[in-house]
Amino acid sequence: GLGIINIPVYIHIVYPNANTISDAQVNSQMATLNSDFRDINTDQLPSGTTFANDATDAGFSFSVAGVFRHNDSRSSWGTNDAIKAAYPPITPSTHMNIWVCEIGGGILGYAQFPGGSPATDGIVLGGDFFGNTGGNYGLGRTATHEVGHYLNLRHIWGDGRCRQDDFVADTPVSGASNGGCPTYPNVDCKTPDMTMNYMDYTYDACMYMFTDGQRNRMRALFANGGARSSMLN
Numbered sequence: 001g002l003g004i005i006n007i008p009v010y011i012h013i014v015y016p017n018a019n020t021i022s023d024a025q026v027n028s029q030m031a032t033l034n035s036d037f038r039d040i041n042t043d044q045l046p047s048g049t050t051f052a053n054d055a056t057d058a059g060f061s062f063s064v065a066g067v068f069r070h071n072d073s074r075s076s077w078g079t080n081d082a083i084k085a086a087y088p089p090i091t092p093s094t095h096m097n098i099w100v101c102e103i104g105g106g107i108l109g110y111a112q113f114p115g116g117s118p119a120t121d122g123i124v125l126g127g128d129f130f131g132n133t134g135g136n137y138g139l140g141r142t143a144t145h146e147v148g149h150y151l152n153l154r155h156i157w158g159d160g161r162c163r164q165d166d167f168v169a170d171t172p173v174s175g176a177s178n179g180g181c182p183t184y185p186n187v188d189c190k191t192p193d194m195t196m197n198y199m200d201y202t203y204d205a206c207m208y209m210f211t212d213g214q215r216n217r218m219r220a221l222f223a224n225g226g227a228r229s230s231m232l233n
């Protein structure tokens with residue numbers, strides 16, 4: 001097997017004062033990624049839910065390969081990849097690139113799915129939601145969610161109604177996104193939604209799992225010929 005897959009990360013911090021995002025904040029984000037993708041996060045699945053035994057070790061680790069700070073007076077970068085044009089990704093075939101900036105518009109983060117242009121490959125995160133920052137989105141799980149997209153995961157509701165698949169067999173169908181911190185069970189489509197999955201839209205403290213099917217979908221990218229297999233060299 002592939003064992004634990006380590007993904008080296010380049011982090012581009014772009015702020016009027018790039019020291020706004022401290023090394024400690026960077027380290028808190030990396031700690032969250034490393035615990036969430038190994039299922040060693042301390043959050044508990046509620047006993048008695050259908051999903052109590054479904055949280056899995058996805059088998060990824062993340063290491064910082066470089067942090068690049070850029071003082072740049074621009075704010076409200078939006079989601080049109082302007083930041084990637086200004087500060088291009090570094091060797092995206094072998095490294096995951098993360099840009100930390102002020103996105104604006106209440107956007108927490110966004111990611112590019114595998115198979116897209118190398119020039120825009122990576123993840124953009126709002127600095128207010130990067131690492132341990134406090135508040136409802138202050139546990140670093142925006143990055144967990146966006147890395148999920150970067151590794152080919154769809155939203156848990158498939159961005160459609162009950163019959164829309166997320167192409168993962170062991171995540172139940174769901175009719176729409178869930179926000180806040182839903183009380184179990186929240187039923188959209190006859191069976192309870194997996195609102196505690198990282199790929200829903202719930203608060204950071206209320207999402208804490210990937211499934212086996214999601215793990216397999218992510219790791220398939222690294223098999224021979226897979227869209228991110230070049231990262232293993």
Ligand code: ARG
Pocket residue numbers: 108109110111137141142143145146200201202203204207
């Ligand atoms: N809205 C963003 C997206 O769809 C991120 C959602 C992150 N959720 C969170 N609880 N941090 O990619």
Ligand code: ZN
Pocket residue numbers: 145149155
């Ligand atoms: Zn998303």
Ligand code: CA
Pocket residue numbers: 165166167168169170171172173
């Ligand atoms: Ca599913």
